[in-house]
Amino acid sequence: MYNIGMAKKITNSSTPASLSPRDQQTLSNLLNMTDHVAKQVLRKRDPAVDIPVRALSNVSFNERKKIIEMGKRTSLRQLFNLSQAKSFMQTMLVAGGTKQLIEQGKSTSIRGLYYLLKHTIDGVKEETFDEQGDCDNIIEDMEVLLNSLREELHLAAETRGNMVGSITITDKGDDIDCTRMGSGGYAVPSIVESSVIQFKKCTAKFILHVEKGTVWQRFNEDKFWKKHNCILTHGAGQPPRGVRRLLYRMHNELNLPVYCLFDNDPWGYYIYSVIKQGSINLAFESQRMAVPAAKFIGLRSQDFTRCKLSDSVKIALNDQDRKRAKQIAEYPWFANKKAWQQEIAMMQENGFKLEVEALTSRDISFVTEEYVPQRLKEGGFLD
Amino acid sequence: MYNIGMAKKITNSSTPASLSPRDQQTLSNLLNMTDHVAKQVLRKRDPAVDIPVRALSNVSFNERKKIIEMGKRTSLRQLFNLSQAKSFMQTMLVAGGTKQLIEQGKSTSIRGLYYLLKHTIDGVKEETFDEQGDCDNIIEDMEVLLNSLREELHLAAETRGNMVGSITITDKGDDIDCTRMGSGGYAVPSIVESSVIQFKKCTAKFILHVEKGTVWQRFNEDKFWKKHNCILTHGAGQPPRGVRRLLYRMHNELNLPVYCLFDNDPWGYYIYSVIKQGSINLAFESQRMAVPAAKFIGLRSQDFTRCKLSDSVKIALNDQDRKRAKQIAEYPWFANKKAWQQEIAMMQENGFKLEVEALTSRDISFVTEEYVPQRLKEGGFLD
Numbered sequence: 001m002y003n004i005g006m007a008k009k010i011t012n013s014s015t016p017a018s019l020s021p022r023d024q025q026t027l028s029n030l031l032n033m034t035d036h037v038a039k040q041v042l043r044k045r046d047p048a049v050d051i052p053v054r055a056l057s058n059v060s061f062n063e064r065k066k067i068i069e070m071g072k073r074t075s076l077r078q079l080f081n082l083s084q085a086k087s088f089m090q091t092m093l094v095a096g097g098t099k100q101l102i103e104q105g106k107s108t109s110i111r112g113l114y115y116l117l118k119h120t121i122d123g124v125k126e127e128t129f130d131e132q133g134d135c136d137n138i139i140e141d142m143e144v145l146l147n148s149l150r151e152e153l154h155l156a157a158e159t160r161g162n163m164v165g166s167i168t169i170t171d172k173g174d175d176i177d178c179t180r181m182g183s184g185g186y187a188v189p190s191i192v193e194s195s196v197i198q199f200k201k202c203t204a205k206f207i208l209h210v211e212k213g214t215v216w217q218r219f220n221e222d223k224f225w226k227k228h229n230c231i232l233t234h235g236a237g238q239p240p241r242g243v244r245r246l247l248y249r250m251h252n253e254l255n256l257p258v259y260c261l262f263d264n265d266p267w268g269y270y271i272y273s274v275i276k277q278g279s280i281n282l283a284f285e286s287q288r289m290a291v292p293a294a295k296f297i298g299l300r301s302q303d304f305t306r307c308k309l310s311d312s313v314k315i316a317l318n319d320q321d322r323k324r325a326k327q328i329a330e331y332p333w334f335a336n337k338k339a340w341q342q343e344i345a346m347m348q349e350n351g352f353k354l355e356v357e358a359l360t361s362r363d364i365s366f367v368t369e370e371y372v373p374q375r376l377k378e379g380g381f382l383d
Numbered sequence: 384m385y386n387i388g389m390a391k392k393i394t395n396s397s398t399p400a401s402l403s404p405r406d407q408q409t410l411s412n413l414l415n416m417t418d419h420v421a422k423q424v425l426r427k428r429d430p431a432v433d434i435p436v437r438a439l440s441n442v443s444f445n446e447r448k449k450i451i452e453m454g455k456r457t458s459l460r461q462l463f464n465l466s467q468a469k470s471f472m473q474t475m476l477v478a479g480g481t482k483q484l485i486e487q488g489k490s491t492s493i494r495g496l497y498y499l500l501k502h503t504i505d506g507v508k509e510e511t512f513d514e515q516g517d518c519d520n521i522i523e524d525m526e527v528l529l530n531s532l533r534e535e536l537h538l539a540a541e542t543r544g545n546m547v548g549s550i551t552i553t554d555k556g557d558d559i560d561c562t563r564m565g566s567g568g569y570a571v572p573s574i575v576e577s578s579v580i581q582f583k584k585c586t587a588k589f590i591l592h593v594e595k596g597t598v599w600q601r602f603n604e605d606k607f608w609k610k611h612n613c614i615l616t617h618g619a620g621q622p623p624r625g626v627r628r629l630l631y632r633m634h635n636e637l638n639l640p641v642y643c644l645f646d647n648d649p650w651g652y653y654i655y656s657v658i659k660q661g662s663i664n665l666a667f668e669s670q671r672m673a674v675p676a677a678k679f680i681g682l683r684s685q686d687f688t689r690c691k692l693s694d695s696v697k698i699a700l701n702d703q704d705r706k707r708a709k710q711i712a713e714y715p716w717f718a719n720k721k722a723w724q725q726e727i728a729m730m731q732e733n734g735f736k737l738e739v740e741a742l743t744s745r746d747i748s749f750v751t752e753e754y755v756p757q758r759l760k761e762g763g764f765l766d
Contacts, residue, residue: 106604106747109597115743118695127695158596158619159545162570171565182554183579187545187570190600196566213541214492217573221489236541312501312510360498364489 020195022152027102029146034095048078049091052144059283061332066292068278070144087138093117093128094138101154107191109156110136144284151245156190161243163188164220165231166204171197183220190242192249202254204231209247210261211237211268215356222368238271244289247275251291258291259381261372264299265353266324272296277333295381297372299354301346313358317351339382403578405535410485412529417478431461432474435527442666444715449675451661453527470521476500476511477521484537490574493519493538527667534628539573544626546571547603548614549587554580566603573625575632585637587614591755592630593644594620594654598739605751621654627672630658634674641674642764644755647682648736649707655679660716678764680755682737684729696741700734722765
């Protein structure tokens with residue numbers, strides 16, 4: 001049989017007292033799961049774990065909560081089942097690895113965890129994990145199984161995205177005054193849980209989240225956050241998990257509205273959809289990452305005429321754009337919203353898309369001094 | 384004839400007094416160039432600009448300075464030449480646009496500049512620029528023509544890469560103490576010229592530059608920069624211009640050695656080569672971005688045995704890797720270095736590459752507590 005290695009240590013250890021309440025909770029969930037397996041073994045039953053099904057068939061849009069959610073279907077993962085034995089072992093390995101991280105108070109990347117756990121199994125030539133994808137799958141299982149984000153399992157991702165504005169946070173004990181961050185800004189880390197980041201002071205009235213770093217630079221250079229007393233963030237395109245989770249926390253804990261400034265194209269719509277409702281592939285995160293009340297402040301299909309733009313800034317839609325726009329219009333959370341249906345239909349009719357940077361053709365600071373202030377003033381956003 | 388639009392404004396204006404000395408210098412170079420063109424016109428000569436040739440044939444490795452450099456070849460760009468008229472006009476447009484940016488004290492992205500300058504030319508159906516690439520080419524011409532980095536022309540790029548450690552900088556008037564930046568760190572901006580960023584206090588003894596953000600997080604979490612009194616940076620892979628330029632400035636102005644921790648693979652070698660000698664495509668930047676004294680601290684091909692790694696962490700070289708490794712070995716700056724030749728030959732012989740994260744298989748903090756400290760202690764790096 002496979003030598004699972006860390007299983008013994010897991011059942012024997014207790015929760016170290018120095019851990020944060022959240023870490024203690026996560027560790028306790030982890031140990032409950034592995035204790036359950038150990039008890040099955042001691043009772044001479046076949047060890048197994050019930051894993052929630054992470055398939056599109058088990059995902060739906062919750063109309064009340066306005067987020068993408070996982071259903072309740074689970075499937076049994078057994079050790080004594082030839083097709084499941086390896087993934088059972090991998091599940092225990094990932095449990096052991098993340099337990100080690102939490103206890104040591106350290107974090108690593110999914111790549112780091114993969115290397116930490118990858119080894120040739122004693123007595124056979126089989127590897128514990130053949131490739132990164134195997135390990136990633138198990139990490140996602142573990143997240144749903146324990147109802148913990150991977151960040152709570154001390155797994156960090158690459159970071160993208162910066163923040164400035166009327167907020168002071170405490171990050172690992174350091175106070176960071178985001179009104180004093182120069183042109184560069186605070187780099188939003190991957191793990192922004194309350195054990196790492198606390199909100200110390202916030203006078204901001206709202207959050208403006210823009211799509212691209214270069215547009216963010218324009219807003220920061222014009223000190224938009226100062227004039228309008230807000231927080232300014234970006235996620236370098238599709239925002240990474242850390243930025244989404246931070247938006248979620250600031251929205252819910254500080255009661256701040258979130259306005260999104262994205263391109264007028266299917267990709268901009270899609271990013272907005274992920275921030276607002278969650279992503280279909282990672283539905284289990286939505287309840288702790290999605291911001292259903294986030295508003296889309298532009299660009300809009302009507303902006304070509306409304307902002308008196310010239311033909312030069314039009315970018316023709318290609319077949320792929322038209323197809324994606326059609327798909328997005330059919331998302332359940334857009335399907336019964338008249339304004340969104342009109343918005344997407346108008347883009348299709350126009351036959352072109354518009355980037356936020358197109359507003360530069362009016363003036364370098366048109367977007368910060370006229371476009372966004374005007375939308376905020378008139379309440380002109382899509383929901 | 385084309386209506387160049389901004390030409391009139393350019394020749395009439397003078398340098399605003401409120402500009403930084405560097406901005407005044409850049410603007411003065413810009414105006415010298417355009418005044419020269421205007422004088423040609425007033426003397427009824429054919430207007431033309433002499434543009435340095437940005438082709439591989441005009442690039443070479445300067446053995447003394449140890450950087451990739453451009454040669455002295457130039458080519459004449461004339462208005463009254465059917466094949467050059469459009470690019471002549473574009474050159475004047477980019478000159479006008481960047482002049483506007485400098486005078487307004489604002490910056491924009493190359494995308495923003497493109498939109499700022501793109502328009503349908505009066506009386507014809509021709510666009511000033513058909514696509515972004517047209518404008519980018521002219522921007523690069525302008526850099527070599529004026530001997531100015533694009534950042535000095537107030538053109539910003541997307542940012543990547545963070546910094547923490549024993550340094551306090553002033554960024555647009557805000558003091559940023561990089562020992563107090565929590566887990567996220569300071570986001571290195573795109574424009575790090577002395578007009579934006581000044582070094583206020585620095586007790587660091589060296590800079591450790593790592594390849595990936597997730598590895599940087601490991602070093603930051605272990606407070607490596609505190610234990611070893613250094614500055615810790617990363618560039619999320621191939622470092623963006625802002626990070627390279629900041630490394631250059633800290634190396635030269637603060638006299639700090641730069642150690643690079645990259646993967647043991649052709650990509651890692653390549654990134655090192657760019658930091659050290661410059662990039663072949665943008666040779667004119669090397670004199671203000673390359674750090675010829677940068678050292679390669681690892682990973683090394685010998686680390687598989689030296690660090691007692693298991694077979695599990697090997698990643699087999701593919702044909703592309705072997706080909707790239709061979710090309711890199713032939714770069715003039717590696718060609719006559721015995722240690723580099725041995726290094727690359729050993730990787731080819733091994734038949735596998737190693738990621739920095741492979742060290743995690745020894746321990747989460749092996750890289751921060753043993754690998755790098757050991758290399759620093761024994762002076763074990765490649766030059």
